[in-house]
Amino acid sequence: MAAMSEPAAVPAHIPVPSAADIGQGIWSLPVPLPGNPLRYVVPYALEVSGGLVLIDAGWDDDEPWNALVNGLAAMGGSPQDVRGVLVTHAHPDHYGLAPRLREISGAWVALHPADRHMLAGDPAEAEQKFADGRRWLQRMGASAADVEAWAEVKDLAVSMLLAGLPDRELADGEVVADVPGFELTAIHTPGHTDGHVCFLDHGRGVLFSGDHVLAKISPNVSTMTSLLGNPLGVYLDSLRATGELDVDLALPAHVEPIAKLRERVVELLTHHEQRLAEILDTLTAESGLSTYEVASRQPWKRGWEGLAGQMCRAAVGETHAHLLELAARSLVAQEGDGPVVRWRAVEVSAPARPVTRLKPRGHSLGT
Numbered sequence: 001m002a003a004m005s006e007p008a009a010v011p012a013h014i015p016v017p018s019a020a021d022i023g024q025g026i027w028s029l030p031v032p033l034p035g036n037p038l039r040y041v042v043p044y045a046l047e048v049s050g051g052l053v054l055i056d057a058g059w060d061d062d063e064p065w066n067a068l069v070n071g072l073a074a075m076g077g078s079p080q081d082v083r084g085v086l087v088t089h090a091h092p093d094h095y096g097l098a099p100r101l102r103e104i105s106g107a108w109v110a111l112h113p114a115d116r117h118m119l120a121g122d123p124a125e126a127e128q129k130f131a132d133g134r135r136w137l138q139r140m141g142a143s144a145a146d147v148e149a150w151a152e153v154k155d156l157a158v159s160m161l162l163a164g165l166p167d168r169e170l171a172d173g174e175v176v177a178d179v180p181g182f183e184l185t186a187i188h189t190p191g192h193t194d195g196h197v198c199f200l201d202h203g204r205g206v207l208f209s210g211d212h213v214l215a216k217i218s219p220n221v222s223t224m225t226s227l228l229g230n231p232l233g234v235y236l237d238s239l240r241a242t243g244e245l246d247v248d249l250a251l252p253a254h255v256e257p258i259a260k261l262r263e264r265v266v267e268l269l270t271h272h273e274q275r276l277a278e279i280l281d282t283l284t285a286e287s288g289l290s291t292y293e294v295a296s297r298q299p300w301k302r303g304w305e306g307l308a309g310q311m312c313r314a315a316v317g318e319t320h321a322h323l324l325e326l327a328a329r330s331l332v333a334q335e336g337d338g339p340v341v342r343w344r345a346v347e348v349s350a351p352a353r354p355v356t357r358l359k360p361r362g363h364s365l366g367t
Helices: 062-074 098-105 113-118 123-140 144-152 154-161 231-243 261-285 291-296 309-328
Strands: 020-023 026-028 044-048 051-055 082-086 108-111 184-188 197-201 206-210 249-252 332-334 342-345
Touching (some): 098 108, 123 154, 144 309, 231 309, 261 342, 291 309
Parallel strands (some): 051 082, 206 249
Antiparallel strands (some): 332 342
16 A cells, blocks of 8 residues: 555556566466456466466456466466465455365465464354454444445455465465475565465575565555554564565565565655654644544545545554554553543653664574
8 A cells, every 4th residue: 555555556547467477487477356446466376396386366256266267377277287375364365266276176275374363264253253343443433334334345244254264374484395396485474464474485586575565555554353462563573574584576466576675675664654753743733533533634645535445444454553553652642441542642752763774684584
């Protein structure tokens, strides 16, 4: 997302890119995101002996599925050739088609266990998670109309929660098995989700960065589905660690490849410091605001009025994440203990700012 992490729209006249051979046994397979301003997500296919392994899969709908099938055909393959799916995180544009691939080819599906809570094992659990989302909206100060809009997407949300559970768990620092010809290390990079994972290919010098680091737009870091007490603080820590990796090229799941990873990391760190300062200024000028009210006063690229539905919820969740980070720095505090969270600025003489510089390269993985 850009400008307080609002998703940047890809012009409608620009088509979804075609499947492309990146080289060294790696293909990009862009598939559309119906109704989403990002317009497409990019799974990657790795050519291994005896078949293919995918990194992410795409949204579970016929149009993305057909695009994925066509992309696999362009590289001389098919869904039946997929041996496994490494999922960077449990958002439906990444996880959605993985169970369908498993059903067709018997592929295993791997996910970090910290994202298990974003999926449901049965309808009762899915109903409970949907109800939790409603309570979260009310706690953030959502209007009755916003809460009602959430109720209208219940069927879709519940179906996504019931997408199916993974077969394997990915551990931080694990060298992923069953991907012959690739030396992939799973790196836990929480923030965008609790269990987000990037995959570092040491031999090829490339990082598959999922939604952790994106070119031109800032990944959304929200509290809506997070169990982390301070998801933005955790994200900034994992972002700094990513910038210390001895790699330049990142292949993200949206937008375009990143040729200078460290420079992009510094840009993202600076971006969040600017957003934190803007939110602090808002509360310094006006105390006792709900999270929704704080969000409504931020400089969104399309304006607050231009955000609706999931875009609005993402904006509020990100605002809340920034407020929690400001609270961790003792710059803001919650006001009262009512049903709606309200905030005030804390007077301090010299607030500390984290350094956005990075350590020398050679960060130790799995720590």
